[in-house]
Amino acid sequence: MNIMVTGSEGQLGSEFRAMACAYPQWNFFFFSHNDLDISEEVRVDEAIQKCRCDVVVNCAAFTSVDGAEADPAKSFRVNRDGAGALARCAKERGVFLVHFSTYNVFDGLSPMPYRETDKASSHGLNAQAKLAGEDLIRTIAPSFLIIRAGWLYSPFGENFVKTMLRLGRERDSLDVVSDRIGSPAYAADMVDAVLTILAKADPGKTYAATYHYANEGVCSWYDFAIAIMKLANLPCHILPIESSSFTVKGPRAFYSVLNNNSIKRDWGLDIPYWHDSLSKAVERILMLS
Numbered sequence: 001m002n003i004m005v006t007g008s009e010g011q012l013g014s015e016f017r018a019m020a021c022a023y024p025q026w027n028f029f030f031f032s033h034n035d036l037d038i039s040e041e042v043r044v045d046e047a048i049q050k051c052r053c054d055v056v057v058n059c060a061a062f063t064s065v066d067g068a069e070a071d072p073a074k075s076f077r078v079n080r081d082g083a084g085a086l087a088r089c090a091k092e093r094g095v096f097l098v099h100f101s102t103y104n105v106f107d108g109l110s111p112m113p114y115r116e117t118d119k120a121s122s123h124g125l126n127a128q129a130k131l132a133g134e135d136l137i138r139t140i141a142p143s144f145l146i147i148r149a150g151w152l153y154s155p156f157g158e159n160f161v162k163t164m165l166r167l168g169r170e171r172d173s174l175d176v177v178s179d180r181i182g183s184p185a186y187a188a189d190m191v192d193a194v195l196t197i198l199a200k201a202d203p204g205k206t207y208a209a210t211y212h213y214a215n216e217g218v219c220s221w222y223d224f225a226i227a228i229m230k231l232a233n234l235p236c237h238i239l240p241i242e243s244s245s246f247t248v249k250g251p252r253a254f255y256s257v258l259n260n261n262s263i264k265r266d267w268g269l270d271i272p273y274w275h276d277s278l279s280k281a282v283e284r285i286l287m288l289s
């Protein structure tokens, strides 16, 4: 199987790179943003043909919630138009497309974990661009999986865990919001799940599924920060605050917990508890730093 990974220098793309060696039977082709802009359809098509690729895993995205409010055109160009270009090329060349989306497509008002069938209705521009991208993939791609992730983190790129570890070394105390609840998603676990799915998928079948993926369990950003400090043995004191005490440009959901049951049931996956995965990730990040 020939697998092309776009956005290969981001958090998720880097985890695919790190894990590819565990699958020596497959050929991986990694494309960073510099190598390939997913919104340039002709170039995407050329790359797919050159790799004789069977699967495209799209890790390319514009992920900044505040950045999308400041520059919506950029977010729509990558998250909607890039997804559309990939979907059309996947159709033209008969390629299986794996695409990622976000917990942020929900408004955060649900009293219980979001299922794939729940109505996505975020007012944020980044989420609207991601939803438009999802819709194009569902409409155009002949065979696809869309995986909406929870609070993503990894040893690569920028994320909450790495920010907390840095600030925890620099400061005696930190204010962290305690009224926003979600489920962390360790990128290594999600990549492992995707590669397991690709190994189990029947190449003769077509797929058209949207899944949710996050680690098991829930926490607030405050709980998450406390766990990070404890695991890293940092003495920094975490103070709970309400999100109304500071302003951000883009909307943030109060409740972002994803129901994982579909992906577990359809592919026989065991998903680790968030604290167990965080413990592995913190150890790995500290080793790499």
Ligand SMILES: NC(=O)c1ccc[n+]([C@@H]2O[C@H](COP(=O)([O-])OP(=O)(O)OC[C@H]3O[C@@H](n4cnc5c(N)ncnc54)[C@H](OP(=O)(O)O)[C@@H]3O)[C@@H](O)[C@H]2O)c1
Residues within 6 Å of the ligand: 006, 007, 008, 009, 010, 011, 012, 013, 032, 033, 034, 036, 037, 038, 039, 059, 060, 061, 062, 063, 077, 078, 082, 099, 100, 101, 102, 103, 130, 148, 149, 150, 151, 152, 153, 157, 158
């Ligand atoms: N980060 C989160 O908290 C989070 C949460 C839930 C879901 N997700 C989803 O998970 C997926 C992966 O996110 P991530 O955290 O790995 O993102 P990331 O670290 O920001 O990586 C995204 C990569 O895409 C590249 N990129 C941007 N525009 C591109 C374009 N037009 N063509 C090709 N590459 C482009 C970026 O390059 P540059 O850096 O050069 O722009 C970057 O290397 C995304 O679909 C995202 O929506 C993320």
